[in-house]
Amino acid sequence: MESILNNYTKMFIINTAGNYFGLSLSTETVNFLKLNSNLIEFLDNIGCFLLTVKCYKNSALQLHNTIPSGEGTDTILVFFKIRPEVVTEENIMKLVFVSSMLDSPINALYHSIQRVFVPVLLKDEKWSQHIEPSLQTLVINLEKSLRNVVIKAETNAPPTSALSEIMSVDDEIQYWKTLMNHNNKDDQLKGKVFVEALASLEEAFRHLETLSFLDAEDLIETAYNALDDLWKIDEYRYPQQRMQHLMEIIGKSLTLFIQNNLKEENIWEGPFIEIESILTQGHSISKKWVQSCQQLTSLFWPNHSLHRWVGIPYTPVYISKFTTRLAEILKLRTVDRQITRLLSMNEQEQLDTASNFKCFSGINVLFYNPYTEPAWQVSVKQFEQKVKSAEERVAAKLKQQFRSLNVSTLQMFQEFKRYQELIQRPIVYTALLPE
Secondary structure, eight states: OOOHHHHHHHHHHHHHHHHHOOOOOOHHHHHHHOOOHHHHHHHHHHOEEEEEEETTTOOOOOOOOOOOOSSSTOOEEEEESSSOOOOTTTHHHHHHEEEEEEOOOHHHHHHIIIIHIIIIIOOOHHHHTTSOOOHHHHHHHHHHHHHHHHHHHHHHOOTTTTTTTSSSSHHHHHHHHHHTTTSSHHHHHHHHHHHHHHHHHHHHTTTTGGOHHHHHHHHHHHHHHHHHHHHHHHOOOOOOOHHHHHHHHHHHHHHHHHHHHTSSSSSTSSOOOHHHHHHHHHHHHHHHHHHHHHHIIIIGGOTTTSSSOOOSOOOOHHHHHHHHHHHHHHHHHHHHHHHHHHSSHHHHHTGHHHHHHHHTTTTOOTOOOTTHHHHHHHHHHHHHHHHHHHHHHHHHHHHHHHTTTOOOHHHHHHHHHHHHHHHHHHHHHHHHHOO
8 A cells, every 4th residue: 555655755856747748647656656656666775866857749748867868859857866875855955956848958057057057156156155156157167168168059040940949140140150160161251250349239238237227328339230231241141141130139138128127116106206107118118129220221222122022021029018018107197197187185095096006016016028918908907997986087177177178279378288198088088178
């Protein structure tokens, strides 16, 4: 009879694997896996340190005590023990590590070092002080060496398909630097030409984190000119798909830069003038990059005879969505500001305008993604509902205010401009239409 403790450890492994691969395991499948000899070996044998799980196309899970070799791009879930012990309910959380391996062991090691261990060991104040400079150098060199191996593998693929590991401007430049070391002389020259064209972009993005918003505007000009020069190189044609990808990763880098500059701000409750200013600056930067890409791919490059842009103009997706989000936030804050300016303190208390933005609590509105967009839209609708009574109240006030201006067209225009966002709201617009 299987012990309760042994059953717990088996179910931990099986449930973790099922959840990771998105499987709903039947009772029959679970019972079958609980009898797997490799699972039992991992749990009970102090000399067995490794258990790997692979999911096949028919949703069948296979368990091994080794890393399957030559698996190509398959995903593997890895459980490993850090000490030679039997796995129990009491020690499983401190004894067993869980990781995943995507594409290859080299990719998995590179990304874990780059995304997890370098930031923690070298940038975190608590841990970096315990790492000797010589060890820090080793970690940095290991990351660089692994990146070179990963990117070298990418350079062996067609330039238009080798994009999966290109996640920053630096990665793109490193790709072409690696090409410079190929045996093929034409590849060497191509890499050299593109690296030289990207030099100004490399220098500009090296210090992105330290820039002010004003400096970021200049950086966009540099990026614009660098991409224009890159596209118009005579000797070689920079692949259109790579250019789209480069525009996208530049957009993501700028988005992250703006988010980092805004993350300490109290977006909904901070002083309106301050928040309006910083949101406007951030929006200006992101919008400028979107417009730059659209201008290059709609106006200039389609008419460049030696290397024409083919198809529709390109809009970098992520930063475009982020730009829209910033505009929406700014509009909501402006509407709230214009409403409260028209209400007395007693009216504000009566209508509870202080809680207008409570519906956005729990949502990090600066971090756009398709999965949180529905939550954002729900909160916007809740805001719309919340301010209805206030809009009806201020609509009546504006109506009376405009009537008091008599026939002064200039004054009327100034007041309309002053409350432009509020007047565009359906309730207020409908009330003022006769005016």
